Amino acid sequence: MSHERPPELRPRHATARNPERKTDGALVARFSELLGKPMIPWQRQVIDVISEIDPATGTYWYDELVLTVQRQAGKTTITKSYDVRNALWGADRQTWYLAQTGKDANDQFRDFVKSWRKSRLRRLSRPPRMSNGSMALEFRNGSQIRPGGATEAAGHGVQGDLINVDEVWSLSKLQAKNLKDGFIPTTTTRLKLTGVRPQIWWTSTEGNGGSEYLNDRLDRLRAGDIPDRTAFFDFGIPFDADPEDLETIWRYHPGAGHLFDFAQLAEFRQQFDDDAEGWARAFGNIRDDGITERAIDSVLWHDTLGPVIRPERGLKVCFGVGVAMGATRTVLAACIGRDGKPPVVQIVQELDGTGTAPARLLELQERYNAPICIDRRGPSAALADVLARELDPDTWEPVYRLTDMRASDAVTAPQSFLSALEQKGVAHAPDPMADEQVCTAAKRKSGDAWLWNRTAGDVSAMEAMTMAYWGYTHMPAWQADDVQVF
Ligand SMILES: Nc1ncnc2c1ncn2[C@@H]1O[C@H](COP(=O)(O)OP(=O)(O)O)[C@@H](O)[C@H]1O
Ligand SMILES: [Mg+2]
CATH class of the missing domain: 3.40.50.300 (P-loop containing nucleotide triphosphate hydrolases)
Incomplete structure (x- = not known):
């Protein structure tokens, strides 16, 4: 030419x-x-x-x-x-x-x-x-x-x-x-x-x-x-x-x-x-696909903003755990029920590494009489194992009340969380770390389902919220009276 x-x-x-x-x-x-x-x-x-x-x-x-x-x-x-x-x-x-x-x-x-x-x-x-x-x-x-x-x-x-x-x-x-x-x-x-x-x-x-x-x-x-x-x-x-x-x-x-x-x-x-x-x-003028699309769009995140909740007697609570790649940090989230309104997920704490996580989780579990949901695979696997193995020396019962989450559940949990946001079935409390991670948190295909993509950036807060919500929706026969005063 x-x-x-x-x-x-x-x-x-x-x-x-x-x-x-x-x-x-x-x-x-x-x-x-x-x-x-x-x-x-x-x-x-x-x-x-x-x-x-x-x-x-x-x-x-x-x-x-x-x-x-x-x-x-x-x-x-x-x-x-x-x-x-x-x-x-x-x-x-x-x-x-x-x-x-x-x-x-x-x-x-x-x-x-x-x-x-x-x-x-x-x-x-x-x-x-x-x-x-x-x-x-x-x-x-x-x-x-x-x-x-x-x-x-x-x-x-x-x-x-x-x-x-x-x-x-x-x-x-x-x-x-x-x-x-x-x-x-x-x-x-x-x-x-x-x-x-x-x-x-x-x-x-x-x-x-x-x-x-x-x-x-x-x-x-x-x-x-x-x-x-x-x-x-x-x-x-x-x-x-x-x-x-x-x-x-x-x-x-x-x-x-x-x-x-x-x-x-x-x-x-x-x-x-x-x-x-x-x-x-x-x-x-060809789109650069190097960065994958965020899973939760900014308007959805904005529209599902809820209040910060202080757990108290009568509220249903479940904790969720997310561990960053290389176990460099642990994020703890809670999903907390509200009367007549969708529950709220909120970040509770961010810990360095995973070492202090068991003690802190035990404290939270006792104080709020709430179960803990953690993925038994991926970066949280080692911590999940520690929690699962800990038995009470007197009763030989497990110390941690872990939600019974199977591998097949873990694969559907992120979608459940996203769908719940879309249907206004859950809200999230304002949190700088969650707000930052949500901007880049993308999906990674896993069979017919998807998981949080951990290679593109830290998604530990997203994982923690996902787990908290999943555990919350799978709490067996929960009764308000179970909750202790604190
Ligand atoms: N009609 C024009 N005649 C002469 N120079 C032009 C004309 N349109 C754009 N330019 C020059 O071409 C360059 C690119 O234009 P610009 O408007 O900055 O492009 P874009 O925003 O599409 O990247 C600039 O240096 C601009 O001054
Ligand atoms: Mg220009």
Whole structure:
């Protein structure tokens, strides 16, 4: 293939331009020229579609854009001229550019301000505010363009007429939900007030297994679930193509021949060295599966947050044990019943190694008259053995009241815990360690079932909670009167 001319555009998906609607794209294109970066064909294609005007209302047809495209394609660049166009549409408009972190967003903003100052457009604004924390370009009509970090913004919420969320791959479902929940309710009012339909843009290259929100969103869009007012653009090599074939990359990269030539493409590949996954992701827009998807999504975890419970007389309690790989630490959790409400699992304690665990567990068992649930296999096997073997010298009865958990039960326990969360059949108390582990805790297949994947990171707290819940649901003939006063 000749590399003299740019290849023809081959998106994996592109919402088609509807010729029955006019588009405001030409004006955005003009701003791009004035900012020194005339649009290349794919940029114009996306802008023409997202700028379509609904003949019935005279404003934008679309309220959402989802755009995934390779690195070095010019995706961040088009948000800038679009923001300018948007800000000039009327007085007192608010547009936000949100990047992964506040620093990323500020860097992009500084870059934008450089081209702004060089362009004739600069007379339309007041001098840009460049101090960290309150960076803004304010137009003479009162409209503003502001940068921000997506994580911070998801915490307090931003309102406005246009929000660009860039590098969406870094967001959790909960963060994306918070962003949307802060924005959407105000859009109807803004539309009425300004006559311009507010939009939210989600732009990104593909991420990895941890890209909770983007993966879910792309999976649904690719399955054909595309809402009427969402414009969807998906660039990248075909999912089964070889990312190491530079011809393929060239053919499917919409910046090829416009922003770099074939010789530069080979140099880009060299820069990635032995990072094949990183290369496939950046230049093929292929998801990096190196990190597996979390088992409990952030929204579910957030929605199942319960209170911290102090066990007392009349409550049903079971303890669960989780041991980290290499027996470096032991986590103790409790599942505690509540009247008329689902039980709560909570972390009780974290111990170094496993050595002090038997004494502590005995204390808890006695004090709360509660059984203990521990997996007899895996990293907790040795500790489970110690507990199982300990007999009372007088009665020859086992000292520890271990839940009768068979190997076949241990394999279903994680799914039981997850299902219970999904059905709001169990809540979890706030806990920094659990909150941290849940972000990365992934599944590992075991026959038809799954277990916590211990190789990707520490899941001892997840195990402890899983065991506590399983033991709790399998407590035989428990009676409230069994519980002692303490
Ligand atoms: N239409 C354009 N004309 C000239 N240069 C462009 C254009 N679009 C993007 N660029 C340049 O190409 C590079 C990559 O663009 P960027 O928007 O940062 O890409 P992405 O966000 O997709 O990684 C930047 O240096 C940018 O200035
Ligand atoms: Mg970018």
